[in-house]
Amino acid sequence: MxxxxxxxxxxxxxxxxxxxxxxxxxxxxxxxxxxxxxxxxxxxxxxxxxxxxxxxxxxxxxxxxxxxxxxxxxxxxxxxxxxxxxxxxxxxxxxxxxxxxxxxxxxxxxxxxxxxxxxxxxxxxxxxxxxxxxxxxxxxxxxxxxxxxxxxxxxxxxxxxxxxxxxxxxxxxxxxxxxxxxxxxxxxxxxxxxxxxxxxxxxxxxxxxxxxxxxxxxxxxxxxxxxxxxxxxxxxxxxxxxxxxxxxxxxxxRSHGGIEIDQIVPGANFFRRSQASARLGSVVSRLKNEIGFCVGSANGTFIDRAEHAAVGDELPLYSPKIALGESVGASVFWQLITAANALETGTLPGSSKPPVKSRALVLACGLNQQTGGLTLRGRDCSAFPGRA
Known part of the structure; x- marks a missing residue:
């Protein structure tokens, strides 16, 4: 809930x-x-x-x-x-x-x-x-x-x-x-x-x-x-x-049905900004199977570049913080909302090519050297039904 x-x-x-x-x-x-x-x-x-x-x-x-x-x-x-x-x-x-x-x-x-x-x-x-x-x-x-x-x-x-x-x-x-x-x-x-x-x-x-x-x-x-x-x-x-x-x-x-958090990866810390993309890339590599799109944590800082480098151009990447602001501790939940909304509605904001996979990746990178991610999926249907 x-x-x-x-x-x-x-x-x-x-x-x-x-x-x-x-x-x-x-x-x-x-x-x-x-x-x-x-x-x-x-x-x-x-x-x-x-x-x-x-x-x-x-x-x-x-x-x-x-x-x-x-x-x-x-x-x-x-x-x-x-x-x-x-x-x-x-x-x-x-x-x-x-x-x-x-x-x-x-x-x-x-x-x-x-x-x-x-x-x-x-x-x-x-x-x-x-x-x-x-x-x-x-x-x-x-x-x-x-x-x-x-x-x-x-x-x-x-x-x-x-x-x-x-x-x-x-x-x-x-x-x-x-x-x-x-x-x-x-x-x-x-x-x-x-x-x-x-x-x-x-x-x-x-x-x-x-x-x-x-x-x-x-x-x-x-x-x-x-x-x-x-x-x-x-x-x-x-x-x-x-x-x-x-x-x-x-x-x-414990329950079944609906949209589910499939896997959570705490990630690893980085000690220099130049290391952020590698740490995020490690999280992405552990969660990328069957992922249709990514909801990231870009906020107008160095995180933007690190996240884009980690995700690449293959997955649609959307960052709600650009519009909603940086809430720091509460921000992962806002990213979770955006991902779940995309799975529910079949619409990923700003994407001309909606993904068809049944899982969303929520990727998190903080300003104080922490990373992590989770996958969100619709148990019984693809992320964007009828658009495959």
Whole structure:
């Protein structure tokens, strides 16, 4: 069962294609929440539904800024209205945005389950990268400004990476194992692999896998200093990434039928950017059999070239981050949505030659040297029926 926050344009084909104008998001306020529902056995079954939400672009002046104070960065934000439906719970009273995103995704995933599993037989795996940076920045800002005696005991618990997982487990009543996996843009692959291993090696009925990220000026400034962000004065170049936020949750359990996760490969780390294409190529070689198309993680950085070199020109390659932004920890789930949507609809955005194979490759490469991939397939039909 999956519930993923993802920007979707008024026209799915036009918005999720490589032809989208970089300025498409300016002024857009009617986008869509995408849900992908997965039940896992040897693979993962999935169905898809959607409902309207509002996601907007917002400019932030990052910490430090520029000398003239006019440096602004574009980000993709999730409005507070998206989590307004959450039930009242003590854990959510002071929770940061990332915990609220996670709660919305996790609750939605369980609510969509045809047969909700017993909560005492569920494990929780949380994928995260930047973590709760909003409260972390506030916590340390008080210390820097007024000294260690001003450290807030209310903010400190929100600064640790496993805070969102702790909140979610308490809200849902999950008393079993809880794991937080920290990584970069490929961390979703590692979290899904851990969940698969937990189900295979224990008597669990299901594993709830959640990923979430929140955007803060501090995060934007860090990526800007690393020269990863898009120059707001030259958006037409397509160079550099746009930060985004959101969450996704997948309830994995043993079942059959529908769309399934066929195989997960955690990949290997690279220690220089020049090694990225070789590491991705190794993942592709392990998963390439009967693959019809690839949903990649290109985001306007060096990853674009590395991924294209690894995949080559034989497979159609589509990268939703170019339109949706870089959500880091949650991004693999957005790629999974795009792949599942292509399998369901028989339409791959931006491709004039739709693939006919029954498997999709989701390829992940992070900015901090992690890689991974998985294959998604339709059990009973080809990816694009009637087009072979």
């Amino acid at each position: 999956t519930n993923c926050v993802c920007a979707r344009g008024a026209s799915i084909r036009d918005h999720l294609s490589g032809r989208v104008d970089p300025k498409f998001f300016h002024g857009i306020d009617d986008l869509f929440l995408r849900r992908i529902i997965c039940d896992q056995g040897c693979g993962t079954s999935a169905t898809i539904s959607q409902r309207a939400i509002k996601i907007f672009s917002e400019a932030h002046t990052p910490a430090g800024g520029t000398d003239d104070g006019d440096f602004r960065l574009e980000v993709r934000r999730v409005p507070a209205t998206l989590t307004a439906h959450l039930p009242p719970h003590p854990r959510l009273r002071r929770a940061s945005a990332i915990s609220r995103f996670a709660a919305a995704a996790g609750l939605g995933a369980l609510a969509e389950a045809k047969t909700p599993p017993s909560l005492d037989r569920i494990a929780l795996v949380f994928a995260i990268s930047n973590g709760g940076v909003i409260y972390t920045r506030r916590f340390y800002a008080d210390i820097v400004k007024s000294g260690a005696q001003s450290a807030s005991p209310l903010l400190f618990p929100e600064t640790v990476f496993n805070a969102p997982a702790s909140h979610l487990a308490a809200i849902l009543g999950i008393s079993g194992a809880s794991y937080t996996v920290v990584g970069d843009g490929a961390v979703g692959i590692l979290a899904l692999k851990l969940a698969e291993d937990l189900i295979a090696s224990s008597d669990l009925d299901a594993c709830l896998v959640v990923a979430a990220e929140e955007v803060d000026p501090l995060v934007c400034e860090a990526y800007r200093q690393w020269r990863f962000l898009r120059d707001p004065k030259k958006p037409e170049t397509g160079r550099g990434m746009i930060m985004s936020e959101g969450a996704g949750a997948v309830l994995l359990k």
